[in-house]
Amino acid sequence: MAEALAKISQVQGLGMIQIRANLLRSGEVIARAVDLVLPAPMLTTRQGERMLGWMSPDELILIAPQPQIAGLLAALEEALEGHHALVVDVSDMRVVFDIQGARADQALAKLCPADAANLPEAGLRRTRAAQAACGFWRHGQGFRLMGFRSVADYLRGILEGAAAPGTHLDPR
Incomplete structure (x- = not known):
């Protein structure tokens, strides 16, 4: 056979945050907020169980254990205040x-x-x-x-x- x-x-147990922004202007702010290096096109960066992935020239996906999502979402919203950006929990x-x-x-x-x-x-x-x-x-x-x-x-x-x-x- x-x-x-x-x-x-x-x-099970993964959470995801979609991030839309001008990565040239806001990329380093995003990277600092989630404590990950900004990925190059078509690549990911990882630390522990968290991963930041490049989805398009103005889009990233942050994947982390579900219990971390609320804190990461709050950190991103605070860091991106004043930036033209969209940060959404798309886990569900x-x-x-x-x-x-x-x-x-x-x-x-x-x-x-x-x-x-x-x-x-x-x-x-x-x-x-x-x-x-x-x-x-x-x-x-x-x-x-x-x-x-x-x-x-x-x-x-x-x-x-x-x-x-x-x-x-x-x-x-």
């Missing part, structure tokens, strides 16, 4: 899945047009998994995939299908 490409599990609208195993990149390759195998260690890639918008980054022996909670069941189903032995899914 063939072995699964990866193990899929939903991650997102879902995160772990895709773990030596062949996790092959499972993602069935669903995503992005090249997971060559993603840098600190990389963050926005893409799609089949028809759902998502982002993914390296985590442990595999990846973490973030998507909208409204399509959580769909994401779980396609991830489990892609990880199953012998499946061939077309991401288009």
